[in-house]
Amino acid sequence: MTGQAASLSNSDWAKLEKHCQSDLHKLIWALLRFTGARVNEVLNLKVSDVYDNNGRPFDYILYRKETRKGKDKNHSVPVTNALHSYLAAYKPPTDGYLFPSDRTSSGHLSYEAVRDYLMKCATNAGLSHKAIKTHSGRRSLISNLISNGVDLRTVQAITGHSSIQNVIRYADSNPHRCRLALEGAYL
Numbered sequence: 001m002t003g004q005a006a007s008l009s010n011s012d013w014a015k016l017e018k019h020c021q022s023d024l025h026k027l028i029w030a031l032l033r034f035t036g037a038r039v040n041e042v043l044n045l046k047v048s049d050v051y052d053n054n055g056r057p058f059d060y061i062l063y064r065k066e067t068r069k070g071k072d073k074n075h076s077v078p079v080t081n082a083l084h085s086y087l088a089a090y091k092p093p094t095d096g097y098l099f100p101s102d103r104t105s106s107g108h109l110s111y112e113a114v115r116d117y118l119m120k121c122a123t124n125a126g127l128s129h130k131a132i133k134t135h136s137g138r139r140s141l142i143s144n145l146i147s148n149g150v151d152l153r154t155v156q157a158i159t160g161h162s163s164i165q166n167v168i169r170y171a172d173s174n175p176h177r178c179r180l181a182l183e184g185a186y187l
Contacts, residue, residue: 005135007143007170015125016118016132023090024099024109025117030086031061032137035077036159039115039134041067043108045098050087057087068160075160142170 008016013033020026031042044067051057060076061083068075079087093100097108104110115134122132138159145155152164161167 003131005133005139006131007139008130008132008136012125012127012130012132013140015127016121019121019124020117022117025114025121027086027090028099028109028114029118029137030083032134033140034080034083034137035061035063036138036141037061037063037077038069038138039111040069043097043099043111043114047092047095047098050098051092055092057084063160077158077160139170142167146171 013029016029017026020029028039028042031037031045032039035042041063045061045063049062049064057079060078063075063077065072065074092098099109100107101109101113111134118132118134119128122128122130142155142159145158146152152167155161156164156167159167
């Protein structure tokens with residue numbers, strides 16, 4: 001499967017989750033979906049980027065600059081109520097990577113493991129006809145924010161894009177929204 005990752009609806013995400021047996025993968029998907037991070041940024045999270053010393057989730061997720069694609073500064077994203085419920089349900093390790101693995105040289109879960117499990121769940125959920133990829137969380141968040149009228153500067157601040165031009169590439173056109181815009185143009 002090549003091309004852009006699909007932007008998924010809330011019902012698509014619910015179908016995926018219904019076929020996911022792993023709280024770890026549910027949290028990974030939630031971080032992708034609710035913070036708009038790239039999968040490697042999520043996989044490189046340390047417990048201390050997300051939870052305090054007592055195992056309580058912070059009010060933000062810290063994506064460290066060394067894990068961000070070509071970025072020279074840290075980026076933090078507020079934790080929504082929906083994301084908080086996933087964080088509270090997950091039992092993190094005491095330290096180190098949030099998603100550790102002794103099967104990889106990196107010490108954290110691999111991109112391939114996340115991708116393969118996502119594809120398996122998509123197939124089981126009857127969504128294999130969609131271009132579901134690990135980037136679908138980021139695309140879904142950005143598309144939803146723009147569709148709900150969030151200004152592009154705010155979307156840029158949430159996603160950490162270096163320019164608004166990069167944000168615009170994620171915007172999906174919607175014929176219904178186009179019609180509504182035209183109908184409202186001459187009120």
